[in-house]
Amino acid sequence: MPRLPTRPTLPSRPIRHLSAATDAARVVAGRLAPGLARAPLSFAGWSTAEFRSYAASPSRSATPQRRAGRDAVTRVNAATGNIPIEAALLARAIADTAPPVGVEPNPTLWDVLERYLPDCLSAFEVSSRRAGRESAEQLLIAQLRLLHSVALNVEQAEAEHNERDLQIQDRFLKERFASLTPGELDLTVRPPATASIRALDAAGKTRAKAAPTEGRAYLDAEADPVVLFRRQSPGPWELGLRLALPRRSPVTLGVVEESTTGAMQFTHRAGRRVFTQRRATGFRAAQVDLTLAVRLSSPRRFLVYAEGLSGREPTDTVLFLRADTRSQAELATTLANHPRAPLTVIASGYETTDGLIVRNESILFPDLRAACDGYGYRRITWLDRHSPVV
Known part of the structure; x- marks a missing residue:
């Protein structure tokens, strides 16, 4: 019985070609099922510390934890061309009171960074269209001064383990902003100049x-x-x-x-x-x-x-x-x-x-x-x- 011709043995390909084949397969899969393809991770707006943390992680599958108030900082930076310089400096100084990554912020400070600061920016956008730009700028600065004063007081009370002062600051914020809804900060009335609000000079407000x-x-x-x-x-x-x-x-x-x-x-x-x-x-x-x-x-x-x-x-x-x-x-x-x-x-x-x-x-x-x-x-x-x- 005649022997059938044997199929020639192909030389084995190096392992390094597997990654290229995998990438090509992902491209084809993305074209066939766009919803299943994951877009490349964007690092725009990341801090260098966040990038180094991500690069050092074994899997590089999860984005690193971000500091409290980081989204507000991104928003302030993008709006710096449209808001007064003093407002931008105040907003960044407020964000500077956030604790390091991995440290849970005080609930009152968390409200300042993640709720009231973004709401101030939203209110300015609305008020500058309704009430006029100059009036809205003055009110925005007044509100940011108040928030900065509270943030500094909370920061100091935390350092001194002063629970009484923390409760006072928390109560002050809730009373001052009791009628607010998210994104609708009331800028129609200037915040009262009480003893609980620090006087701010240029160096102090910018830290x-x-x-x-x-x-x-x-x-x-x-x-x-x-x-x-x-x-x-x-x-x-x-x-x-x-x-x-x-x-x-x-x-x-x-x-x-x-x-x-x-x-x-x-x-x-x-x-x-x-x-x-x-x-x-x-x-x-x-x-x-x-x-x-x-x-x-x-x-x-x-x-x-x-x-x-x-x-x-x-x-x-x-x-x-x-x-x-x-x-x-x-x-x-x-x-x-x-x-x-x-x-x-x-x-x-x-x-x-x-x-x-x-x-x-x-x-x-x-x-x-x-x-x-x-x-x-x-x-x-x-x-x-x-x-x-x-």
Whole structure:
């Protein structure tokens, strides 16, 4: 009996091709059943701490726990172009009273962060259309001052384990907002100036420490994020930025500025992969500096960003920001270098009557346009998501 021809043995494929086949299968499955395909996770608006927590988790299946008030912070940032600077600073200062991630906030503080603060923003949107913008702005600031005072009192009572004061603050909030419904905060009457509401100066309401006349102020995005650079002389602000990086790390460092007239200004500089001068530190690892000098003639606000190269490991770095010949702040941050989050908004800054307030933001975005939208810089025409018309 003749033997049947045997089927030739195919060489086994390396295991690494399985992932590509799996990805292709997912694409086909997504086309056939769009509802079953899961969209890629977006990191826009994540803090660098949240991203590092996610990247360190074994499964990367669940998003990390977020700090109380984080959604309100995202909303405030996006509205900063439409609300007074004082209101934005007050709202962020209220959010700063939130405990670290993993620590349960006091119920009264939770109400302030997750209920009353968002309701203030919703009420402003409604009131600015009904009662006029100027009146709504004044009432918004008054209400935020009240909430900030309560948040500080609760924070102090928690630290002192003072149950009586906690009960007083909780009762005050419930009485003051007894007739409210979610999203319908009553801004028709100014909050009474009682002894339970602290007097607020510019430094207090922003929780900003003054930058030392000599030396450096360290800004931690989660614990101690704000500094106040006092004006030494009238005129424009001359900022010196220095981003410390490992060698062969191509990064773009930039500043987006909105002037008091509403004009937008973009300044940036890219560090090259090679031919970058090494900084003499005395240590073994090669370090280079990406520097940028910025002149702020009449700023209302600004942000500082850095964009790394996608596909590399996250880079921990520090931005050194100098506002005059002596005062300087260190802003520790991370460049995620992820394809969906290559850009980090490192800092935001606001011009006030007391000086320049700078905050360590450390928030991730996929591109420059998304970052500008996330911080309410909307008077910009874009060629593409990376390139504004200038």
